[in-house]
Amino acid sequence: DIQMTQSPSSISVSLGDRFTITCRASQDIGNYLSWYQQKPEKSPKLMIYRATNLEDGVPSRFSGSRSGSDYSLTINSLESEDTGIYFCLQHKQYPLTFGSGTKLEIK
Amino acid sequence: EVQLVESGGGLVQPGRSLKLSCLASGFTFSNYGMNWIRQAPGKGLEWVASISSSSSYIYYADTVKGRFTISRDNAKNTLYLQMTSLRSEDTALYYCALITTKGFAYWGQGTLVTVSS
Numbered sequence: 001d002i003q004m005t006q007s008p009s010s011i012s013v014s015l016g017d018r019f020t021i022t023c024r025a026s027q028d029i030g031n032y033l034s035w036y037q038q039k040p041e042k043s044p045k046l047m048i049y050r051a052t053n054l055e056d057g058v059p060s061r062f063s064g065s066r067s068g069s070d071y072s073l074t075i076n077s078l079e080s081e082d083t084g085i086y087f088c089l090q091h092k093q094y095p096l097t098f099g100s101g102t103k104l105e106i107k
Numbered sequence: 108e109v110q111l112v113e114s115g116g117g118l119v120q121p122g123r124s125l126k127l128s129c130l131a132s133g134f135t136f137s138n139y140g141m142n143w144i145r146q147a148p149g150k151g152l153e154w155v156a157s158i159s160s161s162s163s164y165i166y167y168a169d170t171v172k173g174r175f176t177i178s179r180d181n182a183k184n185t186l187y188l189q190m191t192s193l194r195s196e197d198t199a200l201y202y203c204a205l206i207t208t209k210g211f212a213y214w215g216q217g218t219l220v221t222v223s224s
Contacts, residue, residue, distance in 0.1 A: 034209060036210075043202060043214040043215065045214075046210060049208075049210050050208070055209070087152055089152075089154075091206065094157065095168050096154040096157070097154065098153070098154065
């Protein structure tokens with residue numbers, strides 16, 4: 001099974017700051033990596049797909065990147081509405097696996 | 108507008124069975140693979156099962172293999188999850204989700220399953 005190691009598990013960031021979350025894949029997943037935002041009591045929402053592509057309607061301050069087996073979600077100029085939990089997902093191979101999540105709070 | 112509406116959750120005793128449904132609308136259901144994903148209270152996301160558009164390919168997480176069965180009725184635009192031999196660790200919010208090449212593009216609102224005596 002492919003393990004997705006996500007870090008950090010939680011972080012507090014100031015408004016306007018830049019923030020990066022990383023998922024490391026234990027095996028090659030190509031670009032079959034997506035990022036999700038989950039607000040309290042809400043379903044997850046797709047933010048980034050195929051590692052670097054911004055989903056329609058997602059603010060341009062969000063971006064995705066890849067360096068080898070490391071996949072990153074960056075939020076430039078953090079806004080209050082960006083709080084929540086972020087998960088990565090690999091859908092290269094079954095079983096599909098999620099990262100453990102990153103809880104983002106405003107400092 | 109894509110809509111996925113889960114139902115069938117509830118309180119069930121350990122060892123008993125429960126069947127979840129997910130009614131889809133706003134897209135051609137028969138063209139897409141579908142999935143069940145769960146989230147235990149206060150925990151992360153766990154993929155549970157996948158079924159291809161024509162039911163030809165089905166996959167399960169090891170944690171539910173042999174106990175859960177995913178199925179679909181394309182004529183009724185409905186996805187199912189038959190859960191048997193339920194355990195306390197199956198307690199979770201169960202989401203259905205549409206999978207595309209982008210990943211899980213659309214999610215339902217979830218249905219809560221609580222396994223407790």
